[in-house]
Amino acid sequence: MLYAGLFGISVGVLFALIYWAATDALSDRIDQDLAIQRDALVAQAGTAESGIAGAVAGALQRSQGDFRYLVRDAAGTTLAGNLPAVANWHAGYQDAELPADAGSSEEEPHVFRILGQPLAQGGLFIIAQDAHALEELRELIVRAFGWGAAATLLLAGIGGGIMVWRVRHRIEVINRASERIMGGDLSERLPVSSRGVPGDEFDRLADNLNRMLDRIEKLVEGMRQVSTDIAHDLRTPLARLRRNLEAVRANADERACPAHLTAVDNAVAQANDLLSTFAALLRIAQIESRASRFVFTAVDLSAIADAVVEVYRPAAEEKRQELEGQIAASVYVAGDRLLLTQMVANIAENAIRHTPEGASITVALRPGSTHGPLLTISDNGPGIPSGERGNVFRRFYRLDTSRGSPGNGLGLSLVAAIAELHGVSVRLAENMPHGLKITLAFP
Amino acid sequence: MKILLVEDDEETADYVSDGLKREGHVIDRAANGRDGLFLAAAQPYDVMVVDRLLPGLDGLALVKIIRAADIKTPVLFLTAVDGVSDRVEGLEGGADDYLVKPFAFAELAARVNALARRPALTQPGSVRRVGDLEIDLTRRSCRHGDRKIELQPREFRLLEYLMRHPGQVVTRTMLLEHVWDFHFDPRTTVVETHISRLRGKLGSGENEQVIIETVRGAGYRLRDVPKMG
Numbered sequence: 001m002l003y004a005g006l007f008g009i010s011v012g013v014l015f016a017l018i019y020w021a022a023t024d025a026l027s028d029r030i031d032q033d034l035a036i037q038r039d040a041l042v043a044q045a046g047t048a049e050s051g052i053a054g055a056v057a058g059a060l061q062r063s064q065g066d067f068r069y070l071v072r073d074a075a076g077t078t079l080a081g082n083l084p085a086v087a088n089w090h091a092g093y094q095d096a097e098l099p100a101d102a103g104s105s106e107e108e109p110h111v112f113r114i115l116g117q118p119l120a121q122g123g124l125f126i127i128a129q130d131a132h133a134l135e136e137l138r139e140l141i142v143r144a145f146g147w148g149a150a151a152t153l154l155l156a157g158i159g160g161g162i163m164v165w166r167v168r169h170r171i172e173v174i175n176r177a178s179e180r181i182m183g184g185d186l187s188e189r190l191p192v193s194s195r196g197v198p199g200d201e202f203d204r205l206a207d208n209l210n211r212m213l214d215r216i217e218k219l220v221e222g223m224r225q226v227s228t229d230i231a232h233d234l235r236t237p238l239a240r241l242r243r244n245l246e247a248v249r250a251n252a253d254e255r256a257c258p259a260h261l262t263a264v265d266n267a268v269a270q271a272n273d274l275l276s277t278f279a280a281l282l283r284i285a286q287i288e289s290r291a292s293r294f295v296f297t298a299v300d301l302s303a304i305a306d307a308v309v310e311v312y313r314p315a316a317e318e319k320r321q322e323l324e325g326q327i328a329a330s331v332y333v334a335g336d337r338l339l340l341t342q343m344v345a346n347i348a349e350n351a352i353r354h355t356p357e358g359a360s361i362t363v364a365l366r367p368g369s370t371h372g373p374l375l376t377i378s379d380n381g382p383g384i385p386s387g388e389r390g391n392v393f394r395r396f397y398r399l400d401t402s403r404g405s406p407g408n409g410l411g412l413s414l415v416a417a418i419a420e421l422h423g424v425s426v427r428l429a430e431n432m433p434h435g436l437k438i439t440l441a442f443p
Numbered sequence: 444m445k446i447l448l449v450e451d452d453e454e455t456a457d458y459v460s461d462g463l464k465r466e467g468h469v470i471d472r473a474a475n476g477r478d479g480l481f482l483a484a485a486q487p488y489d490v491m492v493v494d495r496l497l498p499g500l501d502g503l504a505l506v507k508i509i510r511a512a513d514i515k516t517p518v519l520f521l522t523a524v525d526g527v528s529d530r531v532e533g534l535e536g537g538a539d540d541y542l543v544k545p546f547a548f549a550e551l552a553a554r555v556n557a558l559a560r561r562p563a564l565t566q567p568g569s570v571r572r573v574g575d576l577e578i579d580l581t582r583r584s585c586r587h588g589d590r591k592i593e594l595q596p597r598e599f600r601l602l603e604y605l606m607r608h609p610g611q612v613v614t615r616t617m618l619l620e621h622v623w624d625f626h627f628d629p630r631t632t633v634v635e636t637h638i639s640r641l642r643g644k645l646g647s648g649e650n651e652q653v654i655i656e657t658v659r660g661a662g663y664r665l666r667d668v669p670k671m672g
Contacts, residue, residue: 238545242547265659268547272547295531307623307624311625311633315632341625345625349631
């Protein structure tokens with residue numbers, strides 16, 4: 001539309017220039033004709049009233065050209081000519097409307113161009129010429145340009161629209177490819193048109209973006225390598241530490257001091273905890289970077305929810321908590337069965353661990369109507385303050401109220417990673433009257 | 444037991460073979476796939492412990508070859524990579540179990556023992572018996588001594604798994620994976636809780652003979668403790 005507007009303005013300017021140029025030229029021409037005719041008559045008869053009157057009468061008789069004349073004296077009496085005597089004729093140029101020529105078929109008065117020449121005795125000599133041609137030219141130009149402008153605007157509109165569409169289309173292609181790339185496939189690249197037209201701007205853009213993606217892919221790969229390497233490198237000495245402790249334990253005999261043996265057992269248990277934390281960290285990194293190609297199959301989510309409830313119920317009952325399931329049957333989703341199991345189990349575990357004795361926890365699964373299935377785990381514990389809800393998914397994050405209780409703060413990070421991999425949205429909300437409600441919405 | 448260990452990392456190989464020797468097993472070692480294949484084809488073993496990533500012929504290819512050669516020796520994969528699809532790929536390729544490094548030796552020993560002895564093959568029919576503890580797989584019923592015991596489905600499966608490996612150490616991880624299909628480490632003591640419930644239902648051991656004992660640092664063991672007199 002902008003382009004159409006610009007086009008329109010430039011056409012308008014062009015039109016104005018031509019209009020003025022043409023009409024000025026014709027108008028000058030008419031004025032010049034009048035002057036020449038006046039000069040001719042004056043040269044022939046001088047500026048005495050009687051002389052001019054005679055020359056005018058002679059010219060009219062000969063019907064020379066299509067001029068009209070008027071000669072009047074200082075008092076206003078018409079001495080010769082076929083123009084009506086009008087009070088405001090004056091010296092110099094002016095315009096007036098007069099009836100058209102007798103032979104013409106038009107009823108409307110035409111515009112006449114008039115030149116007044118003062119005479120020696122105070123009289124006035126008027127020559128007039130039909131300036132209708134000027135009017136017609138004006139109309140012609142306006143009409144021509146009217147059509148021209150309309151056509152131009154239309155073409156500009158269409159042309160602009162096509163151009164914009166093409167530009168938008170190229171941008172849309174790039175946008176969609178970018179979305180796919182951000183969705184996880186860091187190896188995809190933007191298409192570069194291969195029509196043989198060497199590098200138009202979009203090709204250059206796509207090319208640059210592709211090179212940026214190459215760099216990003218390398219950096220991400222490098223980062224993944226670094227964190228993997230770190231975890232890997234720390235695991236190895238830690239595993240060795242554990243092995244040494246196990247060896248101490250295995251080689252201990254009956255004379256060993258029981259307190260020492262217990263200390264070694266505790267050390268081994270702590271080493272196990274640390275190694276398990278590393279494993280969880282690496283697992284999260286692996287899922288987030290989509291390092292392995294996860295193969296999705298049809299997974300029975302109902303069975304998983306049932307399993308989690310059954311497996312964790314005794315643990316809940318140890319804390320006199322009630323863990324119940326309201327699970328619709330045969331709800332299937334696409335995903336990785338083992339990861340989904342871990343995700344649901346982590347949330348249940350979280351609920352059990354962070355609610356007090358006697359709390360009640362419900363795992364509910366409903367098939368979706370307009371969307372995918374909804375899995376909610378709700379409890380009537382203390383809940384999570386709304387300010388903290390964004391934080392709990394961060395690695396190692398512990399709420400102040402939870403510090404000191406067992407757990408490494410990675411459970412919900414893993415839930416977030418697995419959910420993201422499956423396109424599942426996770427929402428935390430306040431449960432009524434109090435407590436936490438976690439809603440997982442499957443795609 | 445005769446065990447073949449195919450592992451290229453010397454530290455791990457030493458660790459494993461020293462530990463297994465201490466348990467009284469005989470160990471043959473190979474440091475790459477081709478040597479491993481050679482040994483596997485040359486003589487029968489009770490269990491093979493194979494690292495998945497080996498120089499040259501890798502562990503997965505090795506197992507596929509011996510399976511194609513109709514060698515039915517149980518295989519335990521060791522791997523530093525814990526991709527879920529790797530696990531599936533390994534098991535479908537012919538391995539029987541999968542252990543991720545780093546592992547505690549007790550875990551490896553328990554799994555090796557569990558693989559080597561398959562008492563299920565020696566008891567036909569749908570009834571399993573250990574001492575005076577008896578379960579019926581089709582009817583999903585259980586008796587201990589002269590007492591009938593009511594078990595929930597997952598408790599039944601837990602007991603069934605323990606009875607498949609009587610007298611052997613079964614680790615927490617094995618129970619999580621094989622009874623509940625949980626392939627991760629829960630931070631809560633779910634296994635302990637279920638085991639103690641099961642213990643309660645099986646009886647205090649005054650009249651009954653079979654108990655589930657806790658093996659410190661390793662796992663659990665179903666034991667027949669015959670009463671005298």
